[in-house]
Amino acid sequence: MTSTVNKTAHPFDKPRLEALLNRRFFYAPAFEIYGGVAGLYDYGPPGSSLQANIIAEWRKHFIVEEHMLELDTSIMTPAPVFETSGHVARFADWMVKDAKTGDVLRADHLVKNVLEARLAGDREARGLAAAPPTEDKKKKKKAAKTTAIKLEDEVVAEYEAILAQAGALPLLLYPLQARRSGPLDNYSGADIWELCRKHNLRNPDTDNEVGEPQLFNLMFTSSIGPTGQHPGYLRPETAQGHFLNFSRLLDFNNGRIPFASAQIGRSFRNEISPRAGLLRVREFTMAEIEHYVDPEDKRHARFNEVRDVKVVLLDRHVQEAGKSSAQEITIGEAVDKGIIANETLGYFVARIYQFLLKIGINPQRLRFRQHMANEMAHYATDCWDAEIHNSTGWTETGHPLVVRQALKEPIVFEREVAEWDKKTLGKTFKQDAGVIQKTVEAMDQEQLVKVKGELAQGKAVITSSEGKQFELSPEVLTIERKTIKQSIREYTPNVIEPSFGLGRVLYTLLEHSFWSREQDVERGVLSLPPLVAPTKVLIVPLSAREEFDPLVKEVSSKFRKAGIFARVDDSNTSIGKRYARNDELGTPYGVTLDFASVQNRTMTLRERDTMDQRIGSIDEVVGVVTDLVNGNIEWEEACQRLPAYDGVQAIE
Structure with missing residues (x-):
């Protein structure tokens, strides 16, 4: 039997976690010796490995299991791309x-x-x-x-x-x-x-x-070419790389829909005042999917596989009523009742839920919040954020799940466009400025032409939906006819867009995994799942004597051949301290080679959270650890395969 772990013995201590992450170099402010720059971070060995393991599971969970088409598109983007998409004007x-x-x-x-x-x-x-x-x-x-x-x-x-x-x-x-x-x-x-x-x-x-x-504007500007004749931007998201290659992807998929493209890569946002660690940064890794569906048929072939998955939903109607009570409901029931718009969107909500639980997010601190009408893009029919609770509140994991349509060929057309002098508008109309903007932007083309003619005569009078009239001058508003190149058909959605900010996922995972033992409050433990833990096994030789060297090499080789990342700690400190140091790094298992190992070829196995220890032959222990790391068995089954270690097997 394994002992019960009391992870609630001490309340969460954010400063202690941050001190651990800094001391063990999970990540640290970039360019620190030069004073640092807010919102930029370097990942150290454990942080880099943790992120790589999360990405590896993301690729397996989505790209491999869903047969997605993987992309790796350019970070540097010419200005016309983001001018067309509206990022230059609205991002x-x-x-x-x-x-x-x-x-x-x-x-x-x-x-x-x-x-x-x-x-x-x-x-x-x-x-x-x-x-x-x-x-x-x-x-x-x-x-x-x-x-x-x-x-x-x-x-x-x-x-x-x-x-x-x-x-x-x-x-x-x-x-x-x-x-x-x-x-x-x-x-x-x-x-x-x-x-x-x-x-x-x-x-x-x-x-x-x-x-x-x-x-x-949150985009980083740059230029392409030696003379700077081609203005450009560092991409703020990876979606444009998907849409610009849509026709090629469709052709690669033999012209068939549905299909999905996926991409993992860097994005950049010039955040105004980043102060929340990895939750709000200027350079980050995104994992983004664009799943294209027939606008007339949003069923999903594998929906029945997730129909019974229970998730916690906070829908827009509850929020609009001024309440905050989320409900636990199955995906099937949520789609049947129209809470989630369609099967394909529901399928991805369930798959994202399964992924986050698999990498170690606490299900009690995970919910999906539906965007209210005033939050959604005008082309969206339904939109949900996967939100994870941490010490700053509820944080979305990335961009929302949005339903929208990408066009095979861009549509080029001319239309009247309202241009504002927002500084003059605000000074002149103060609290009414927002109402005025909404009134004009709700006008159709015929109404805009009428206002344009009135402005040419010196002034135009508009009436808000509440019946209030405003007199506008050309100093505040101009209306110009412009050529618009539309790459996304904004009124007939047919794309599901699950997107992850991996830094946010990584940090919330660290918070959810952190706790302290009653007997050693100052030294924390990271209960990272073996699936994503930077190091899977710690090899601890009891002595630095030469007779241990062949066994250490043998055990290391066996783990290496099994595809398991293991580290050796042969420092001269006590075994307890060596294990404690690696508990801080989230290492789930440790094996100890003692004097009995030299004579009997036995090895003890320690589990991180319970500190329970088992013993068996070297090959037996390596086999059990391999099955544990690969997710084939849980610790309870390992305890059935290996007897408890009572501390008497070692000999001097």
């Missing part, structure tokens, strides 16, 4: 600057962090339940000035209404639920500016006022 976030220091902050995060901090202070002042342990209390105190300021009821209601527009779950009303991160989708830059002024939102790090929001 941006609002930012604000500290009025005194010039420090830059992402505007939506400033609003959310300060308001949530104030609400947390209000809860403390009212003596209500404490915030969840995932909250960074020190940061919240700083942002709120104090942790115990009681707010007027109408102020609390207004703050919560603002946060609801950000897609934030009502954390302070439902303390067991945590928020997700995301933009203030219903707010323009002018709206955010009005919020900052109305609610006196300041930089929480300095308590200084902030300036008016500015739109900042």
Whole structure:
């Protein structure tokens, strides 16, 4: 029998985990000796191996098992590609600057962090339940000035209404639920500016006022060629490489749909203020799939294989009702009830769930959140984020699962396009700027032509859906006829797009795996599954005497031939400390060669989490470990194959 592991003996300690990851060089800030650059990280040996193992399983789970067509497309991309796709115009976030220091902050995060901090202070002042342990209390105190300021009821209601527009779950009303991160989708830059002024939102790090929001494009610009005549960008995602090669992929697949393309590669985003470790970085590895389906038939041939898989779903109707109660439901029932749009989307939700559990994500901290209408791209019919809970709240694993259609041939057409001077618009119309933009952008071509003619005469009057009239001048709005090259048909979706930010998956996996033993709180344990653990087996010779050398070489060779990565620790420290050091690295198994091994060719086997030890012949132990690492057996079966080690077999 194996002993029970109590991983909840000590609460999660994020600083201790971060110290472990830094000390054991899982990853570290890049260019650290030169001061470092926020949002850029180097992976050390264990981090590189962990990421490589996650990628290997991703390739097996999706590319191999689903017969996907793998791509490796160019990172450097000519500007016209992203001009056509809309990235140049729309791939941006609002930012604000500290009025005194010039420090830059992402505007939506400033609003959310300060308001949530104030609400947390209000809860403390009212003596209500404490915030969840995932909250960074020190940061919240700083942002709120104090942790115990009681707010007027109408102020609390207004703050919560603002946060609801950000897609934030009502954390302070439902303390067991945590928020997700995301933009203030219903707010323009002018709206955010009005919020900052109305609610006196300041930089929480300095308590200084902030300036008016500015739109900042997140793509890294570059140039192609020695004279710079060809402007370009580092890709912010890998999707364009899929779509630009669609006709070739279709031909490779003998003209048949459905099929899927897959790609693993680097992407780059010039984040405004990356402060969340691997959760928000400027250079990252993406694993992305584009699964093409017939728009008239979104059934999936293997759907019945996942119909009974249970997942936790937070659908849009629950969120729109101001609630946060997720439900556990089978994929089949979710599709039958229309909660998930179709079989193909449901199939990939289930497959992603299975993948994340396989690499070690805690199923109790995993859910799928459906995008609300104001979050989805206008071409999307349904959209879900796989969200994993960690110390910062609920974090999506990457881009959403989006249904959309890629065209075999681009459509070229002319249309009237509204162009805004957003700075003048915001100064002139303040909180109404967002309403004005939405009113004009909802107009059809005939209406835009009419407004264009009026602007040519000096002014144009528009009426919002609420009946409010606004007088616009050419200084605020111009309407020009432009040639549009459309590569994605935005109104008839037929692509399922599962996408992973692997750094986010890797970090949340480390959080979920980290714990401490009661007898050694200062030294942590990473309970990484053997499937992804950087090192599978630690070989520990009891002595550095020469008679151990042949056995160490033999055991190493046997593991190597079995395809299992093993390391030898023959340092002169105690066996206990050697095992503890490798518990920090997530090594699931250890084998010890003692003096009995030299005479009897026996070897002990230790399991990381329980510290349970078994004994058998060298070949028996190697065979058991091979089966454990390959997932053929669990530890309980290993205990049936190998007797318990009672410590008396070793001889001096």
